[in-house]
Amino acid sequence: MEKRKSMEWEQKSLSNELTQGKELAEQLMSHLHHSSSQETKDFLISKILFSYDKALSLLTGSGDGSDGESKHIPAHESMLESPTSFGNSSPLSEISDQDCKDKNVFKKRKTTPRWTKEAKVSSGTGLDGSLDDGYSWRKYGQKDILGTNHPRGYYRCTHRGTQGCVATKLVQKSDADPTIFVLTYRGLHTCSQVSRSARVKEEFNGNQNKTLEVEKPNQFSTEMSFSFGRAGLRVKTDRLDTRENDIFPSFSFPSTPIESENVGDHIFSAIMMESNLMDDYAPVFGSPATTFESDYLTVSPCHVSSFGLVHDVQTSESGLTEIISAPTSVTNSPNGDLDFSIDDLEFHPDYFGLKC
DNA sequence: TACATTTGACCGAT
């Protein structure tokens, strides 16, 4: 009896996944006929691939594909263990498989899920650098993490006190490649830094030949891309004499234009590494079976990388525009952090069809 | 003086 129900449920899930894949493909088709950015298309492609991955895992019994109920996977940890290994793998598939081994998919989470987005940043300069994602961050802690050589820095939005902004971010230098920083964003920016973000974007527009697509100015942000673009990088030269800063630079995230001449060495890639990722994307794609239990769902212009399509982009003059323009077609908003609440989704329904 | 950073202590989850 139970088994049969389970099978029916799996069948339904499978159907949902396939349906979702179809819808995504249709959306992709639509985007192909319009002037959507490559990033948007990549995004859809990655979604499709993941959807089919899930469907396959359902078929092969390696997982139930319903990681919407899965326990939280310490994404940052797995990533830090092998920060450069995502280019050829499908981390989410792995997560899915892992999740499905011994969990009861109908169980509720014990804790509020955290939706994280991670990014790898390679400075490549040997100099400490700051990243500007359009927001002001204030460091509130630093911790040595077990199994890692570098401490993890904890940052929260400067406007937490004044505007109650709950966005936080974790920054940690990669063990495998000290030039790479792993950024983990958490929470939704509820603060208003629109003008600042807009200013940064204008800078890009002025400096680059390529035009930014500002399709949804009030919803999702391009800050992730900005943070690794030229406006977001600057060389922090103060307090370099301290050991701590040597191994772990302080990220102040001002909107200071890049001052380093080594911008071209900077590499950007972002990874979304959350176990519940796909299910929470699902509503965006109209999956009928999706349930909302989480407080936030994450949308990142960079999540293509989380499906094995790691998008490392050289921030040379030509490459930079690629970084900037592609993600902007997906997001544009004061919410530099790309997490957003379900409520936000409801208030901006047009986002779904347009972007996802 | 106001704001940011540092860092040890504390807390909750596992």
Added chain:
DNA sequence: ATCGGTCAAATGTA
């Protein structure tokens, strides 16, 4: 008991 995350007092900086 351990570990990751956060707090908050002390300290630094502009």
